[in-house]
Amino acid sequence: MSRYVFGVDIGGTTVKLGLFNVEGELLEKWEIPTRTQENGSLILPDIARSIEEKISEKQIAREDVAGVGAGAPGPIDSEGVVHKAVNLGWDVFSIRKTLEELVNLPVMAGNDANVAALGEMWKGGGQGSKDLVMVTLGTGVGGGIITNGRVLTGAGGAGGEIGHIHVNDSEEESCNCGNKGCLEQYASATGITRLATRKLAESSSESLLRQGEVSAKTVFDAVKRGDALAMEVAEEFGKYLGDGLSVIAGVVNPDTIVLGGGVSKAGEVLIDYVKPHYQKNVFHGSRDARFVLATLGNDAGIYGAARLVLDVAG
């Protein structure tokens, strides 16, 4: 009978690690730097060493450990094979097999955004749901989809890459992915800033946004103070994200939509701008999906990674 599980969230600068009991209680968390040199070949050995140290330190019996779950930024298929993770210097290889050999414990691996969605389902804002869409509004827009309690991985590990669904035919600027009119261009922190900057240039009306730095945070702060121009920006953001989510819901029929990432710190006001657009266009079978804010913050990844292991072990 397993008592512990490790959850690992591999980011471009730091690796977050968590030791959980199998009920999902986070017993301890810590970080190590992500050493991306040498094509990222040091990353998994560093993780394995850190886990070994924790096992020794805590005097945990190996047979009490269910395994190690890992999330990483890149497409990772259902076998745990990563198909290039640019930020880490990784090409194509099996994270699962490589880390299993290093740590001598069962390993599961998945895309970081998908894994975060699983974490929010398990212990965060999405608790009680088995069919959930999580959208992470940060520098970019990430996504993770859970259907019937499991991560939707997709054929090549690119399931839930909803930041790059096409939402606007008339966009002239290119997205980082090379396409034009991706959801990320409007709903990310960067996208909101872009919408606000555009609106400020087009209009001559007064706005709190003219007084300092323009960012997703200052836009929503201004919205809360009743700033008309900021509200127009929020409306535009809400339309793109709400319409986009309505399409996603038409595909996967979730009962819960979790908004996370830095932008979601704006709070419930975000939902106020997104939900009306969602409800206007969504198929009636998904109209009553509840909108919630993510609650695990940067820990969603380690929670979800741990859960990946328990889904298989359990």
Next chain:
Amino acid sequence: MSRYVFGVDIGGTTVKLGLFNVEGELLEKWEIPTRTQENGSLILPDIARSIEEKISEKQIAREDVAGVGAGAPGPIDSEGVVHKAVNLGWDVFSIRKTLEELVNLPVMAGNDANVAALGEMWKGGGQGSKDLVMVTLGTGVGGGIITNGRVLTGAGGAGGEIGHIHVNDSEEESCNCGNKGCLEQYASATGITRLATRKLAESSSESLLRQGEVSAKTVFDAVKRGDALAMEVAEEFGKYLGDGLSVIAGVVNPDTIVLGGGVSKAGEVLIDYVKPHYQKNVFHGSRDARFVLATLGNDAGIYGAARLVLDVAG
């Protein structure tokens, strides 16, 4: 060890039934009328009786039957509970439990379009894929999504209802679902006819379509004969469907897209109009998905229904 399985496809006017061996060979198929009177309460007893008769006729031992799979037009959740099927007169009840009691065999149930997708994956155009999107272009647009070999059911059984994703903000006519700008309004047989009729009224250029009835069939027949106006209609159809599929693929990352339904009888030309739009806007992780035509026709439903049972039994 099971040797046989029944697949049942419940339509508004007829119920199709198939007897398969567990390798998926269709041994015999037949139909019975769908008696929708009395709130559809006769339908499942009729099916049970027909299966009993077939078991007797073929002198099949009950223990050799893995079970009965059933597809029906309406949202059916992962427990086999239908949430209203208007065409059959059904409200909310468990198809699975009800039919299990009647037929005394294990039963699985799913939405007809989802089940057809499973059929095409198993024995049709999608063979070899585990991550597949099937779009059925008939009077309406239906859809079924398979991820990691299993039907994507969704929270309320409305997974894969892709006919009603929102693809056009400027549409003024309403879709049957009540919304405006649904994919079905452009990509169904009815939708193609509507696009053609509109185009004929707006333009004064010559066209084969001015010579007789306008339908999806006559549009694509005219396309094959190089009719310029028909080609404009096909282009518009291709844009809406290709863009829509690109979004769906951004969500579920399929390796295969199956086009089925009456409109797909137009053949490969359909793919020629859809695929360029798909590839233009889709996230790169799904750009190489193959496009294929459905091959099972009206039998997809009974194949998929049989497979539903084997997925659980196997």
